[in-house]
Amino acid sequence: MPDLTYAQIDQTVLNTLQRPRPRYWVFVALLLGGVLLGAGAWIYQIFIGIGVGGQNIPVAWGTYLINFVFWVGIAHSGTLISAILHLFRAGWRNPIARAAETMTVFAVCCAGLFPFIHLGRVWQVYYMLPLPNQRLLWPNFLSPLMFDVVAISTYLTVSSLFWYTGLLPDLAVVRDRSSGVRHRIFRILSLGWTGAHHQWLNFGRGYLFFAALATPLVISVHSVVSWDFALGIVPGWHTTIFAPYFVAGAIHSGLAMVLTLMIPLRRIFRYEAIITLNVLENVAKTMILTGLIVGLAYGTEYFIAWYSHNAVEWESFRWRAMGEYAYGLYFMLICNVLLPSLFLFRAVRRSIPWLFALSLVVNFGMWWERFVIIVGGVAHDFAPHSWGLYAPRLVEYCIMVGSFSLFFFLFLLFCKHLPSVSMTEIKETANHAG
Amino acid sequence: MPAETCIMGLFKDEGKAAKAILELPAAGFRLRRAHSPVPSHRILEALKLKKSRVGWFTLAGGILGFFTGFALAIFTSVQWNLIASGKPIVSLIPFFIVGFEFTILFSVFGNVIGLLVCARLPDYRGLTAYDPRCSGEHFGLLAACEAGREGELMEFFQKKGGEAKVFA
Numbered sequence: 001m002p003d004l005t006y007a008q009i010d011q012t013v014l015n016t017l018q019r020p021r022p023r024y025w026v027f028v029a030l031l032l033g034g035v036l037l038g039a040g041a042w043i044y045q046i047f048i049g050i051g052v053g054g055q056n057i058p059v060a061w062g063t064y065l066i067n068f069v070f071w072v073g074i075a076h077s078g079t080l081i082s083a084i085l086h087l088f089r090a091g092w093r094n095p096i097a098r099a100a101e102t103m104t105v106f107a108v109c110c111a112g113l114f115p116f117i118h119l120g121r122v123w124q125v126y127y128m129l130p131l132p133n134q135r136l137l138w139p140n141f142l143s144p145l146m147f148d149v150v151a152i153s154t155y156l157t158v159s160s161l162f163w164y165t166g167l168l169p170d171l172a173v174v175r176d177r178s179s180g181v182r183h184r185i186f187r188i189l190s191l192g193w194t195g196a197h198h199q200w201l202n203f204g205r206g207y208l209f210f211a212a213l214a215t216p217l218v219i220s221v222h223s224v225v226s227w228d229f230a231l232g233i234v235p236g237w238h239t240t241i242f243a244p245y246f247v248a249g250a251i252h253s254g255l256a257m258v259l260t261l262m263i264p265l266r267r268i269f270r271y272e273a274i275i276t277l278n279v280l281e282n283v284a285k286t287m288i289l290t291g292l293i294v295g296l297a298y299g300t301e302y303f304i305a306w307y308s309h310n311a312v313e314w315e316s317f318r319w320r321a322m323g324e325y326a327y328g329l330y331f332m333l334i335c336n337v338l339l340p341s342l343f344l345f346r347a348v349r350r351s352i353p354w355l356f357a358l359s360l361v362v363n364f365g366m367w368w369e370r371f372v373i374i375v376g377g378v379a380h381d382f383a384p385h386s387w388g389l390y391a392p393r394l395v396e397y398c399i400m401v402g403s404f405s406l407f408f409f410l411f412l413l414f415c416k417h418l419p420s421v422s423m424t425e426i427k428e429t430a431n432h433a434g
Numbered sequence: 435m436p437a438e439t440c441i442m443g444l445f446k447d448e449g450k451a452a453k454a455i456l457e458l459p460a461a462g463f464r465l466r467r468a469h470s471p472v473p474s475h476r477i478l479e480a481l482k483l484k485k486s487r488v489g490w491f492t493l494a495g496g497i498l499g500f501f502t503g504f505a506l507a508i509f510t511s512v513q514w515n516l517i518a519s520g521k522p523i524v525s526l527i528p529f530f531i532v533g534f535e536f537t538i539l540f541s542v543f544g545n546v547i548g549l550l551v552c553a554r555l556p557d558y559r560g561l562t563a564y565d566p567r568c569s570g571e572h573f574g575l576l577a578a579c580e581a582g583r584e585g586e587l588m589e590f591f592q593k594k595g596g597e598a599k600v601f602a
Binding site for chain 2 (some may be wrong): 010038132138146154177192202210224409424427
């Protein structure tokens with residue numbers, strides 16, 4: 001990072017909170033339109049019934065579950081960057097940690113909506129809570145779906161608290177450099193933070209514990225999500241490698257989303273001096289590793305299917321490569337393993353257009369990976385008479401557009417109203433470098 | 435008790451602020467608070483503070499969460515008394531997942547409570563004797579002196595390379 005004074009760091013970040021241009025509100029309005037489209041489609045589904053979507057026997061888990069897994073995955077790299085790399089004292093994560101944490105919170109919010117949408121009778125959602133129903137029956141915690149409820153709600157709560165705690169010193173900076181209504185709002189939000197010695201002493205300790213607790217949590221959450229599948233006996237799902245496979249895939253897709261968000265953010269807000277090319281290159285280097293792990297997992301799945309001599313398992317994997325959804329498999333192999341290996345070349349890692357293009361490619365590929373796993377498993381399981389194909393319908397497409405719009409809508413609001421880069425952590429980096 | 439005046443010394447240099455902290459007691463002044471825009475190890479070392487107690491809150495939350503998670507899973511299973519997949523009614527391995535998640539959740543609750551209690555937040559009264567530059571690039575030392583010694587304290591801060599600001 002070039003030598004920046006504390007004042008320059010503050011000014012660069014505070015400049016992003018100035019009154020937005022009309023173009024910003026146009027994007028906000030477009031995304032809000034997407035959110036309303038998704039909400040309208042969901043309301044329509046509630047009134048007509050879950051059958052308006054394409055899910056049916058045998059593929060009862062369609063895009064709603066694909067998007068659920070996709071968004072939970074996106075969330076993971078935020079915690080990797082904010083918590084795991086914090087524990088490893090990787091200073092390069094400081095400029096992107098705030099935006100990545102925010103991405104985590106919003107992605108978990110989007111993910112959390114899909115089980116509600118998929119329920120159909122959403123008003124019965126309280127069946128998932130530890131409350132007795134009319135027949136005095138309680139949820140059964142032997143079910144991996146109940147593990148999921150506990151894990152995802154814990155993840156949302158922990159990542160939100162982690163995010164807000166990390167924001168406190170920066171909220172105080174905005175408070176001290178604003179006036180009027182904004183000053184009053186930030187005065188309340190910053191909880192009276194003054195950077196006093198007893199505050200820093202306990203903040204440092206608390207933040208470290210947050211990171212230490214979030215690290216096993218993030219690994220457990222996607223492991224639990226993978227067990228939604230792996231604990232079933234469906235061929236293609238019932239495998240012990242699912243937990244590490246899902247965690248690596250989640251981080252791979254999340255890092256891609258970090259690049260997708262950071263590259264425009266860096267350009268629009270003139271963050272080039274803070275989010276340097278080295279930072280983006282380090283994300284790309286990490287993606288080489290996660291891409292290789294994901295590639296190893298794809299190969300291991302096929303090897304186990306062949307080595308097991310289990311005819312049903314082998315047929316399931318043969319069909320993945322040669323059946324109706326074969327294109328999905330090739331999308332995921334090319335987009336998640338082959339193309340990200342271009343990051344092995346330094347010129348690609350240091351080229352903004354390449355970084356951005358490959359981040360979009362990996363996002364696309366990781367969505368298809370979830371399609372292949374979720375739909376591919378149940379569409380072609382044990383008995384030929386129960387095989388069947390699935391295609392999403394308009395309602396599902398609208399809800400999918402709604403979820404993507406909601407994510408970017410929230411992120412856009414965040415960028416203009418809260419510090420999108422942690423001033424405190426950048427100052428710390430500058431302090432250590434100095 | 436004699437009336438006291440609070441004066442803040444504002445330093446741009448972390449090292450000078452840390453040195454001033456070490457020399458304040460010898461000059462006969464009491465340090466109330468040290469403000470900094472970043473966590474400063476030099477200042478924390480100069481203050482010779484005891485370790486934070488946040489960890490005890492985190493640990494208490496974790497222990498409570500571990501038992502709560504297991505207790506909830508066992509309690510609900512006993513209400514069902516339904517054998518699923520041939521597993522015992524009280525199956526400790528799957529319940530460990532619930533116990534684990536609750537351990538993390540309650541540890542974090544404990545951590546947040548500990549942070550709020552130990553850092554004494556929210557505290558809006560602290561803003562009355564505070565300079566907004568302390569969240570920017572200044573290190574602020576808030577010291578108290580008896581009435582009549584204000585000049586000495588201001589001179590002390592100026593000699594140490596800082597700027598003095600008096601609070602009523």
